[in-house]
Every structure is written in C-alpha cells, then in structure tokens.
Amino acid sequence: MRKIVIPFFILFFLNYIQASWSFEKLDAEKFVIDTTSRAKSIILDKNKNLKDKKYLVENLAIEVVDVDGLGRFCIGNNINSLNEKQKILYKKKFRVFFSKNISSRLQSYSDQDIQIIGSEKRSKNYVLVKSKIISKKEKQEIRIDWRVFLVNDKLLIRDLVVEGLSLAKTQREEFSSVFANKGFDGLISLLDSFIEKN
Numbered sequence: 001m002r003k004i005v006i007p008f009f010i011l012f013f014l015n016y017i018q019a020s021w022s023f024e025k026l027d028a029e030k031f032v033i034d035t036t037s038r039a040k041s042i043i044l045d046k047n048k049n050l051k052d053k054k055y056l057v058e059n060l061a062i063e064v065v066d067v068d069g070l071g072r073f074c075i076g077n078n079i080n081s082l083n084e085k086q087k088i089l090y091k092k093k094f095r096v097f098f099s100k101n102i103s104s105r106l107q108s109y110s111d112q113d114i115q116i117i118g119s120e121k122r123s124k125n126y127v128l129v130k131s132k133i134i135s136k137k138e139k140q141e142i143r144i145d146w147r148v149f150l151v152n153d154k155l156l157i158r159d160l161v162v163e164g165l166s167l168a169k170t171q172r173e174e175f176s177s178v179f180a181n182k183g184f185d186g187l188i189s190l191l192d193s194f195i196e197k198n
Contacts, residue, residue, distance in 0.1 A: 025119040028127035028148040031155045035064070036114045058099035066149065066156040067098050073158075074172045075187075078179045086184055093191040100198040112136065114144075125150045 042048070042056050061067075071094035072079060079087065112135045119129045129146040145161040159168040178187050 025121050025127050025129075028129050028146075028155065029116050029119050031148055032129045032131060032146050033114065033116065035157075054103035057103045061102045062095060062099050064154075064156060065098070066151055066158050067095050069151075069156075069158060070098065070168060071095070073168055074175050075179070076172055076176055078176065078184075082184060089188065090184075093188055093195070096195050097191045100195050104198040 038060075042060075043053055045053070048056070068091060071091060074094070075090060079090075082090065112133050115132050115134060117130050117132055119127055121127050127148050129148055131144045131146065133142045133144055134140075135142070143163050146157060147159040147161070149156050149158050159166055161167075175187060178190050182189070
C-alpha cells in the first residue's frame with residue numbers, strides 16, 4: 001500500500017471571496033482554485049521568512065474557514081455538558097489550535113498542482129468540489145473533496161475529504177476520545193499543549 005503524503009496547502013484555506021452573488025458550482029470551483037493559488041504564493045514567497053509566513057497562514061486561515069462551526073462539530077454533543085464560561089474558553093482555544101495546526105505544517109510543503117474534476121451542488125448553500133492534487137515531488141495524485149458553504153455572503157470551507165477520509169470527522173473522534181477519558185480539562189490541556197509547542 002503506497003504512502004499518501006497530504007499536501008500542505010490543502011490543509012488550510014487562505015483566500016477571502018465576497019459572495020453576494022448566487023452561489024453556484026462554478027463559484028465554489030473558482031474559490032478552490034483561487035485558494036490553492038493564494039496558498040502557494042504565500043509559502044513559496046522567497047522574500048518572507050518562516051515566521052512571517054506562519055503569521056499570514058494563521059490569519060488567513062481563520063478568515064476563510066468556518067472555524068467556529070468546525071469547533072462545534074469537533075466537540076460534538078459534549079458541548080451540551082459545558083457551562084457558558086467553558087464554551088467561551090473552548091471556542092477561544094480551538095481558534096488558536098486550528099491556526100497553529102495549519103501553520104505547523106508549513107515546512108512539510110512541496111510544490112503541488114490542483115485539478116478540478118467536478119462538483120455537486122448539495123443544497124442552496126453547499127457545493128462539494130471534487131479535485132485531485134498532483135504532487136510533483138512524490139509523483140502521486142491525491143483525491144480531495146472540498147465542502148464549500150456560503151455563510152453570511154462569504155464562501156467558507158467546513159471540511160476536506162482526503163482519499164475518502166474526512167479531516168473534520170477525524171478531529172472529532174480524537175476530541176471525543178480525550179473528552180471521554182479526561183473530560184473538559186483534559187481537552188483544554190491537549191489544545192494548550194499543542195499551542196505551546198507550535
């Protein structure tokens with residue numbers, strides 16, 4: 001079984017697009033193409049050092065991803081057991097965790113190209129964009145499905161499905177396991193530990 005190397009730039013979503021127009025499949029496809037192009041321009045910029053690139057990556061990722069929605073999904077029904085203070089703390093920690101999780105992968109990037117192979121409009125606010133990432137260095141193709149939503153007149157990514165594996169679902173399973181074994185404090189400790197290291 002061949003090893004799948006997940007490209008860096010598919011793990012964050014870096015291009016803000018105002019979407020006051022009708023949300024159609026071509027809009028979502030353009031968003032994905034523009035997103036990956038913007039990502040590459042940042043990480044391949046020889047005039048920026050690693051610290052500056054991480055800063056740009058973190059801020060742009062927060063700007064274009066439905067981070068709060070993703071955070072709610074990842075904690076699942078466990079959020080119902082939290083008080084308001086805990087919910088606010090989790091939301092704050094998750095946003096930092098998410099941005100650090102993205103920027104921590106910066107150095108693993110190698111040059112890839114994206115090819116859109118189709119899209120499906122699942123609802124009036126949701127288009128699934130199908131693509132494949134072609135890696136020049138590893139000589140492989142990786143199937144990526146982008147879940148693109150229109151939220152308050154902005155296009156946002158809510159999940160990526162990499163070779164059939166939902167990244168959001170995988171994160172949710174990890175959080176659920178930690179919460180079940182160590183509770184809310186254990187989950188916050190996990191987030192803090194990752195943030196501190198990155």
